[in-house]
Amino acid sequence: MERWGCVGGKFVHMRYASHILNLTVREGLKENDKSIKRIRNGLRFVRSSPVRLQKFKNCVNQEQIESKRHLCLDVETRWNSTYMMLEYASIFRKAFDLIETSYGGKFNEELTKSNGIPTDDDWDRVASLLSFLKIFYDATLRLSGSLYVTSNVYLQELVTIG
Known part of the structure; x- marks a missing residue:
């Protein structure tokens, strides 16, 4: 017996809708690629050693930034992890500005070798x-759920985005 929303006992969901959104957003992110790379680069520097991370935490404390969030690096092929990385990093923007002075020029020197230092313009663009x-x-x-029906919300999500 089939009920509405079920086919063969499995929920009907828009399996490819979130994939299409993924492709669309990844393409759009390419316009801000340099800014994202510079911020990612700053995160890598800070997270690359316990000493650097501790100096960064000192900068966070000095700037009185209170957040339970932690810096996380993204998986470059997954835009949603890039979103999370940028969201968390933006909370600590002032600490990134301060780390250069507390690290004796090493931050700028190291980041200049690769993609460069995150600039105010980069942070503003990301914000x-x-x-x-x-x-x-x-x-x-909402669309990538597999334990509930998503076919009924697909159009609503597209309208909301548009």
């Missing part, structure tokens, strides 16, 4: 990007 990405992030979470 404006985050509210846009949040819409897609939330829609992806």
Whole structure:
């Protein structure tokens, strides 16, 4: 016996809808690729050793940033992890600005070798990007469910995004 929402005992969901959103957002992120790479680079520097991480934590304390979130690196092929990385990093923006002075020039020297230092323009670009990405992030979470029906929310999500 088949009920509405079930086919062969499995829930009907829009399996490819979140994949299409993923491809769309990844393409859009390419426009801000340099800014994202510089911020990712700063995170890698800070997270690359316990000493650097501790100096960064000291900067966080000095700037009186209170957050239970931690710096996380993204998986570059998964835009939603890039969103999370940027969201968390933006909380600690002032600490990133301060780390250069507390690390004796090593931060700038090291980052200049690769993609460069995150600039104010990079941080501003990412800040404006985050509210846009949040819409897609939330829609992806709602559409990628496999334990509940998503076919009935697909159109609503597209309208919300548009």
